[in-house]
Amino acid sequence: MFVKIKGTGSCLPEKVLDNAAISQLVDTNDEWIQSRTGIKSRHIVGKETAVSMAAVAAEKALEDAGITAEEIDLLIVSSVSSEQLLPCTACSVQKELGAVNAAAFDLNAACSGFIVAYQMAAGQIKAGLSKKALLIGVECLSNIVNWKDRGTCILFGDGAGAAVISAEEEGNIEIPSVLHSDGSRGEVLTCKNPTGERKDRSLEGYVAMDGREIYKFAVRQVPAVIDEILEKAEKSVEEIDLFVLHQANRRIVEAIAKRLKQPIEKFPMDMMQNGNMSSASIPVLLDELKQEGKLQPGMKIIVAGFGAGLTWGGMYLEW
Numbered sequence: 001m002f003v004k005i006k007g008t009g010s011c012l013p014e015k016v017l018d019n020a021a022i023s024q025l026v027d028t029n030d031e032w033i034q035s036r037t038g039i040k041s042r043h044i045v046g047k048e049t050a051v052s053m054a055a056v057a058a059e060k061a062l063e064d065a066g067i068t069a070e071e072i073d074l075l076i077v078s079s080v081s082s083e084q085l086l087p088c089t090a091c092s093v094q095k096e097l098g099a100v101n102a103a104a105f106d107l108n109a110a111c112s113g114f115i116v117a118y119q120m121a122a123g124q125i126k127a128g129l130s131k132k133a134l135l136i137g138v139e140c141l142s143n144i145v146n147w148k149d150r151g152t153c154i155l156f157g158d159g160a161g162a163a164v165i166s167a168e169e170e171g172n173i174e175i176p177s178v179l180h181s182d183g184s185r186g187e188v189l190t191c192k193n194p195t196g197e198r199k200d201r202s203l204e205g206y207v208a209m210d211g212r213e214i215y216k217f218a219v220r221q222v223p224a225v226i227d228e229i230l231e232k233a234e235k236s237v238e239e240i241d242l243f244v245l246h247q248a249n250r251r252i253v254e255a256i257a258k259r260l261k262q263p264i265e266k267f268p269m270d271m272m273q274n275g276n277m278s279s280a281s282i283p284v285l286l287d288e289l290k291q292e293g294k295l296q297p298g299m300k301i302i303v304a305g306f307g308a309g310l311t312w313g314g315m316y317l318e319w
């Protein structure tokens with residue numbers, strides 16, 4: 001028996017910033033951005049906040065799952081770019097939803113955040129410490145991106161995705177999943193806490209990235225982690241119906257598909273219109289696939305993410 005995703009939801013800001021609009025801000029163009037990343041446009045917060053987007057996505061996921069906010073006993077928010085440090089975003093979302101019976105906390109594992117939240121919650125369910133968990137990935141990356149740096153500002157978008165998970169029944173629960181981190185390589189993708197500026201004027205609270213190193217890391221480690229998950233799930237790569245990967249970049253997804261020798265059609269993508277939404281990417285994509293009727297009961301899915309830390313990992317799901 002597996003932990004199941006019972007419902008999904010998402011929320012994207014109203015404002016859309018396309019590549020033409022970005023080329024008004026920095027020296028770039030639509031052709032360069034699309035050919036290197038696959039991204040055409042992204043959503044950017046205006047009046048929305050991390051809490052407001054997370055709450056909307058969560059309400060939709062609860063409705064989709066057919067359960068009430070009071071039934072949730074664990075609420076995890078993954079974010080690196082919420083406007084607030086205290087109280088944690090998860091507690092503010094708890095208040096918005098009236099999820100009065102939930103233990104709520106935030107975690108930061110960058111773009112792997114939804115994967116980590118899922119595995120932590122699934123572990124709690126397996127241990128009998130939780131029954132129904134609400135997981136949210138939410139990002140307002142436009143707040144921490146340097147809009148003068150053409151190497152990074154073209155990549156990211158804002159949004160929130162949510163999923164409700166639970167076990168079918170008490171009993172032996174399998175969680176075929178893998179997590180890795182390598183802190184020794186953390187300098188390739190960083191963002192200093194802007195509050196540090198008070199102590200050290202040289203610190204800037206913006207995302208800084210070595211794009212080539214991240215690219216090499218992703219195309220090497222993600223296929224390897226997928227192999228590890230397949231082994232744990234006792235499945236062959238051919239048996240997998242869909243690979244739902246972190247939506248950083250079309251070229252990265254294509255390179256992973258090639259390394260796995262699997263058709264690109266098994267790798268759904270939405271970075272074209274959403275950009276890289278860090279920990280929101282995977283739950284938003286799952287929700288879009290569900291709304292499009294592309295997730296059918298019994299489908300075998302591998303979900304995998306990678307990002308700053310460095311962190312990477314994934315899991316096997318049966319829909």
Ligand code: COA
Nearest residue numbers: 028029032036111150151154211212214215248249306307
């Ligand atoms: N528009 C136009 N030119 C740009 C540009 C932009 N937005 N950004 C960089 N360039 C230029 C550079 O200045 C450089 O010019 P130079 O040769 O005159 O110095 C040239 O393009 C090549 O830059 P480079 O950074 O080597 O490009 P790249 O081929 O590695 O592509 C990325 C850049 C970011 C698209 C690519 O490295 C990548 O996809 N990395 C992964 C990033 C990622 O997914 N991060 C999030 C992980 S969670």
